[in-house]
Amino acid sequence: MELRIFTEPQQGASYDTLLAVAKATEDLGFDAFFRSDHYLVMGDSDGLPGPTDAWVTLAGLARETSRIKLGTLMTAATFRLPGVLAIQVAQVDQMSGGRVEFGLGAGWYEAEHSAYGIPFPKEKFGRLEEQLAVVTGLWSTPVGQTFDFDGKFYQLKDSPGLPKPAQAKVPLIIGGLGAKRTPALAARYADEFNLPFVSLEDTASAIGRVREALQATGRPADEMVYSNALVAVVGRDDAEVARRAAAIGRDVAELKANGLAGTPAEVVDKIGRYAELGSTRFYLQVLDLSDLDHLELISSKVQAQLG
Helix, strand or coil, X not given: CEEEEEECHHHCCCHHHHHXXXXXXXXXXXXXXXECCCCCCCCCCCCCCCCCCHHHHHHHHHHHCCCCEEEECCEEXXXXXXXXXXXXXXXXXXXXXXXXXXXXXXCCCHXXXXXXXXXXXXXXXXXXXXXXXXXXXXXXXXXCCCEEEECCCCEEEEECCCCCCCCCCCCEEEECCCCCHHHHHHHHXXXXXXXXXXXXXXXXXXXXXXXXXXXHHCCCHHHCEEEEEEEXXXXXXXXHXXXXXXXXXXXXXXXXXXXXXXXHHHHHHHHHHHHCXXXXXXXXXXXXXXCHXXXXXXXXXXXXXXX
């Protein structure tokens, strides 16, 4: 099982803060550093010093780390044109020596679009489908040939499909709880299916739907990586758990019900229950980015028990 660190910088984080967390992620043996793709704070936080762009951040981290995978949960399809996005992700993959994993979603937070003048279309899922077709089409076009696309939302003509990522195939992550279109899209494009902040019961049913969609396309169901993103609040004892929960404005009981919270033994047990359903990768949403001791505890007392 793999543990990855997942950050929400729109809640308030400078690049230097993210760099410190990414370096700790690497030094402590975690598999990857991921971040959200948002431009507006959510909830009561002041969000200072302000938003950072996901792919600008990852470009910087690509040059200042050497081992960990780097990626997004999820890049918003509403933020960028697919041709530009393909260039950005390919460049960061080159800058990192082939360490990018690319999560792409439809986009959902209307307020951040209004705040920064970004159009928020009603028909988002169709755009996501076309973005996936365009990005993967550009990357897979042989050098010296051109790529055309004539969709409802995007049209490309005589694109050289450059630059190429360092990897022959950038791992693609799709996620969500959609009952039909999302599993079908994952079966067509994804290497990993991610479930954000969902219960054991919902995880079981969602993985089942994706496995069925894979089988319908002829892909082996076990070819997909299944993952969960869950908030993490770990403490050596109840008092430390309570302190860390208070620092992010959350209730311990709620965190234990809906996330990975408690002592290392409790968290290892909860991860094991998700693993029994097929999840092999866990994105630990860490909300207090100043608490690097938290990462050390998770590394030494949780990750160590998972092998």
